[in-house]
Amino acid sequence: MTGSDSSLDFSFNRVAAMVRRYWYLLRSSWPRVLDLIYWPTVQMLMWGFLQLYVSQNGGLFVRASGVFIGAVLLWDILFRGQLGFSISFLEEMWSHNLGNLMMSPLRPVEFIAALMIMSIVRLLIGMIPVTLLAVLFFGFNLWSLGFALAAFFVNLILTSWAIGIFVAGLLLRNGMGAESMAWTIMFLFLPLTCVYYPVTVLPGFLQYVAWALPPTYVFEGMRALLIDYVFRADLMLEALAFNVALFAAASFAFLKLLQSARVQGSLLQTGE
Amino acid sequence: MDAQSTSAIAVDRLVKLYKGVAAVDGISFRLPRGSITGLLGGNGAGKTTTIAMIMGLVTPTSGTVTVLSAQMPSERYRVLHRMNFESPYVALPMRLTVRQNLSVFAQLYAVPDIDGRIAELAADLDLIEFLDRPTGKLSAGQKTRVSLAKALLNHPEVLLLDEPTASLDPDTADWVRERLERYCRAQGATVLLASHNMTEVERLCERVIIMKKGRIEDDDTPQRLLDRYGRETLEEVFLDVARGRAEHREAAQ
Numbered sequence: 001m002t003g004s005d006s007s008l009d010f011s012f013n014r015v016a017a018m019v020r021r022y023w024y025l026l027r028s029s030w031p032r033v034l035d036l037i038y039w040p041t042v043q044m045l046m047w048g049f050l051q052l053y054v055s056q057n058g059g060l061f062v063r064a065s066g067v068f069i070g071a072v073l074l075w076d077i078l079f080r081g082q083l084g085f086s087i088s089f090l091e092e093m094w095s096h097n098l099g100n101l102m103m104s105p106l107r108p109v110e111f112i113a114a115l116m117i118m119s120i121v122r123l124l125i126g127m128i129p130v131t132l133l134a135v136l137f138f139g140f141n142l143w144s145l146g147f148a149l150a151a152f153f154v155n156l157i158l159t160s161w162a163i164g165i166f167v168a169g170l171l172l173r174n175g176m177g178a179e180s181m182a183w184t185i186m187f188l189f190l191p192l193t194c195v196y197y198p199v200t201v202l203p204g205f206l207q208y209v210a211w212a213l214p215p216t217y218v219f220e221g222m223r224a225l226l227i228d229y230v231f232r233a234d235l236m237l238e239a240l241a242f243n244v245a246l247f248a249a250a251s252f253a254f255l256k257l258l259q260s261a262r263v264q265g266s267l268l269q270t271g272e
Numbered sequence: 273m274d275a276q277s278t279s280a281i282a283v284d285r286l287v288k289l290y291k292g293v294a295a296v297d298g299i300s301f302r303l304p305r306g307s308i309t310g311l312l313g314g315n316g317a318g319k320t321t322t323i324a325m326i327m328g329l330v331t332p333t334s335g336t337v338t339v340l341s342a343q344m345p346s347e348r349y350r351v352l353h354r355m356n357f358e359s360p361y362v363a364l365p366m367r368l369t370v371r372q373n374l375s376v377f378a379q380l381y382a383v384p385d386i387d388g389r390i391a392e393l394a395a396d397l398d399l400i401e402f403l404d405r406p407t408g409k410l411s412a413g414q415k416t417r418v419s420l421a422k423a424l425l426n427h428p429e430v431l432l433l434d435e436p437t438a439s440l441d442p443d444t445a446d447w448v449r450e451r452l453e454r455y456c457r458a459q460g461a462t463v464l465l466a467s468h469n470m471t472e473v474e475r476l477c478e479r480v481i482i483m484k485k486g487r488i489e490d491d492d493t494p495q496r497l498l499d500r501y502g503r504e505t506l507e508e509v510f511l512d513v514a515r516g517r518a519e520h521r522e523a524a525q
Contacts, residue, residue: 009349017379021368024376028367028406091365099362100422103327104380105353262331262345265290265324 010113014106018114022088023121036084036126040076044130047072048138066140067226068196073131073142074152074222075195077123078215079186081160082167084122085115086182089168093176102267108258112251115168116161123157148225151236152218158243159214160186162250169250169257175266195219214242279338280305280430280462281326286335288321288486295321297486298335303462303479305429310473311466312506313483314514319466320361322483323432326464327357339430353381356428358419360438366408370399370418373407374425381426393421397451413444420448424455431456433465437472449475470507480506482513489513 026032047068092098101111131142142149163185170178192206193215199207210216217239221232261267279302288296296318303309313319324330325337328345337344342351364373371390378386394400397417402410407418416436423431436452437445453476456463467473473480474494482490482497490497490513494506501509 011382013382014380017376020379021365021372021376024368024372025365095365096361096363097365099329099359100364100377101380102329103352103355103357104377105349105382106380107349259331262329265288265295265321265330267324267329 009107010109011105011107014110015113015117018106018111019117019121022091022114022118025091026122026125033125036080036122037129040073040080040126040130041133043072043076044069044134045137048134048140066138067223069134069138069140070142070145070222070226071195071219073127073134074156074218075190076127076130077153078156078160078189078193080123080126081119081157082164082186083182084119085161085164086167087122088115088118089164089171090179090182093171093179098172099267108255112165112168112254115164119161119164120157145225148221148231151233152222155214155218155236155239155243158240158247159189162243162246163189165247165254166250169254172254172261173257173264173266189213189215192216193219198223212242214239214246217242278305279303280307280340281464282336282338283322283326284336284338286322286325286337287333288318288325288330289333294486296325296332299483299486299488300335301481301488301491303464305462306460307479308456308463308465308477310477310480311464311483312468312470312473312480312510313466314468316485317483318486319483320359320434321486323357323359323434323464323466327355327432328352351430353426354428355430355432356381356423356426357432357434358423358436359432359434361434363415364407364418364422367406369404370407370410370421371403373418374421377422378425383425389425390421393424397421413440416440416444416448420451427459429459429461431461431463433463433467435467435469436465437467437469445469445472452476470505470510474506482510484513 092101134140134142145152167178167182167185170181192210193213194202194210195215199210199216199220202210217235221235221239224230224232224235281301281303283302284300286296286299287294299318299322311319311322321330325332326339326344328337328339328348331345340351340354342348368376374390374393375386378389383389390403394403397420399414399417399421402414402418407415410418420436423433433452437448440448449472452463455461456476463476465473465476478493480490480492480494480497481488490509492500497506497509498504501512503509503512
């Protein structure tokens with residue numbers, strides 16, 4: 001057993017311990033697993049049938065087959081990615097285990113790495129069955145997007161983690177009073193990142209806001225791919241650049257909020 | 273070597289203010305390695321805040337805390353693997369079995385033989401029959417034993433206990449105290465024990481620090497405290513301090 005005074009030290013072993021902790025929890029509770037699949041399925045079905053109706057009536061959506069379903073599935077990657085991160089973190093607060101972890105040799109960076117891994121695990125459990133149902137019901141195969149899907153996924157998951165890290169910091173600093181942020185913060189992105197419509201629909205000043213948010217580039221990229229059959233690598237690179245900045249800002253905010261939580265003494269008492 | 277490096281815990285002029293109000297108000301003490309010290313005080317005396325600063329969970333407003341020669345909280349990762357704690361303010365995840373919980377924390381603390389250590393603690397703390405039961409399904413006494421097992425997983429050199437027998441029946445509390453005593457004597461661990469239970473403090477501690485309103489009111493061996501206050505039990509001494517009778521007596525003298 002060795003110790004170092006650096007909070008930047010990283011141990012895969014400790015990350016594995018935390019992933020194991022969340023995996024035990026997930027497999028011990030079928031409602032938690034069901035919750036991962038239920039809402040994405042409902043969303044996909046609702047938007048899928050709406051698209052079916054619209055496409056049967058001609059126009060743009062005859063050409064743009066799959067735009068609605070694609071948007072729903074990509075939005076769920078963004079939303080569920082953040083929620084998976086935040087819920088794993090909230091599990092520690094709900095169980096009053098945060099003090100045990102903060103007092104253990106677990107570094108904040110390892111804790112965050114474990115939460116990121118769990119967000120992917122939860123996302124895969126929720127999304128794989130839903131994407132298969134989309135093929136079954138609507139003949140839309142998200143996986144056929146291939147490399148483009150990988151680019152979309154990387155950018156969306158990076159944004160979801162950045163937001164998840166920021167929310168975790170708020171929870172550490174403000175306790176369970178900030179819990180609602182974990183559930184609602186991403187909905188601010190829904191109109192601004194233009195999930196279901198192009199950026200040009202927004203009024204001029206909001207377009208500037210939209211283009212400052214990485215997911216906007218992904219949803220524009222998706223429409224370019226599904227409507228014009230063009231993969232916009234430039235949009236993906238721009239999204240990545242914004243994501244790097246967002247991730248760095250969220251990590252900095254998390255460390256500052258953790259530091260503030262230590263000053264305020266809110267790490268032991270993480271209730272209301 | 274200076275006193276700070278020979279002490280397991282050194283607290284020097286420690287202050288913690290919350291919105292201008294002093295929760296801890298300039299306390300200093302040193303705990304030699306292998307000692308068992310009780311931290312007594314009423315609600316709001318500053319015991320938990322003091323322990324939280326020693327653990328590095330709370331940043332002091334001023335003053336210093338050194339644990340095993342590491343400054344807290346800035347150098348906490350140098351020593352956290354050599355420390356552990358138990359507190360009623362924290363709990364282990366309820367849906368995980370006792371074995372899963374202990375195994376996760378053993379991995380976090382880099383315990384070498386995890387299965388062996390869990391088996392050893394389970395035998396010692398009478399947990400064998402509960403190992404594969406969800407922690408949330410256990411009684412309060414059983415949960416306390418599991419928390420104690422978690423606190424002892426890494427053979428800590430410094431053990432911080434915040435009311436370890438709170439809400440336990442007298443028999444279970446006595447049983448827990450006996451196990452704690454045995455561990456500390458065998459390992460030579462340094463223990464700081466915050467408690468309201470005077471029997472516990474009298475039995476386990478060779479030194480008692482009494483806090484009131486964030487300050488240290490008295491600091492001595494249990495016997496010398498009894499002699500000085502002319503009392504037969506620490507409870508009476510505690511009541512004298514808590515109600516200010518000691519000051520009145522000193523003033524009268």
